[in-house]
Amino acid sequence: MMLEGHDESFNENPKANGEVSLGTTIMAIRFDHGVVMAADSRTTTGSFIANRVTDKIYKVTDNIYCCRSGSAADTQAISDIVKANLTVHSLELGQPPAVNTAAKVFRSMCYKYRDQLSAGIIVGGVDSTGPHVYSIPLGGSVVEQPFSIGGSGSTYIYGYCDAHYRPGMSKEECIEFAKSCVALAMSRDGSSGGLIRLAVITPDGVERQVVTGIEQ
């Protein structure tokens, strides 16, 4: 099983059925006119690193992205379905969909199939009401937050994030904050690592960045 993040399945043998995990650190931070999404790039099958340059930041619509953690298959399937639904929805609406709507579509699937899925998702984007970050953890609840961290590596940086986050940070400050959080988590969590991928979403568009090596 390929996983982004590890879960109790560490206790079974994930290599037995080839499952893949997104052993992960993901985060999203809202700033005054946009959202910074960040993720590591490691995908594991048991302890083998199946992909060391994974892109866990997935484009749902032009203005809405999501970060994936948990089972790679589950999150890819859910993201594809949500993207398809939102594409149709935005055509019917005649305008880009609200981030709130995307979060609810994700949630409806994550909640309905909660017993069969292993997916922790962070949705971030900018719509006509401004920037938003929604966190949809394992059980299928939704909560909007000014910033959100997720994945197995996030447990190592809760204290750091709480200590260093301030509301009203600028875009550049948010980017540096995201990089430092993900880097710290990668250096302690065995199932996070590789590159730090970023997506900066603003009303003008989306800028993708990659940071190679670990900034310590």
Add this chain to the structure above:
Amino acid sequence: MGDISTYNGSAILAMTGKNCVAIISDKRFGVQYQTISMDFDKIYSVTPKLFYGLGGLVTDMQTFSSKLKFRTNLYEIKNGRTMEPAVLTKCISSMLYEKRFGPFFVQPVIAGLDKDNKPFIASMDSIGACTFPDDFVVGGTAEENLFGMSESLWRPDMEADDLKHVCTQCFLAGINRDALSGWGAVLYLITPDGVIREDIEGRMD
């Protein structure tokens, strides 16, 4: 609690060259996916020309190396000389087989020069089955990766500098594909003139 041999994570590699051997281990001490320490090397010294590395469960590594220290000390006192590599290997093998039905979860890798300065490497499983190849030996959670890299890059009769370089490259590439080992490496290059220890910087993820 799944597979006990992947609870902590480790990686060890030893290679022979021309009149020299190198043994390298990673420095991670972790508990499943959490990394506790990045300064925990897994290579122990018997003499300046004989080293062994232990992969596997850390508590058993520590206990077993203490018991082995006792045995090697006693041997030196009784025999008035240090153990030869082949003797050490058989000693370890025998100690592990004593616990055949309740084993130490360790994977020993031995590297050294014998009394004629001939390179010697050996490895065994957790119940003492030995192998004595003449090229390289691997151990730990990253062993499959290390097998592949070493098989491709090892060649016979490497000089010390070459051996160090090849060993390092194989090792770093191997551990970079293993989530449970890494966070730096330590290399011991053993030659008739002495041993050089080198701490190698690798990816810290």
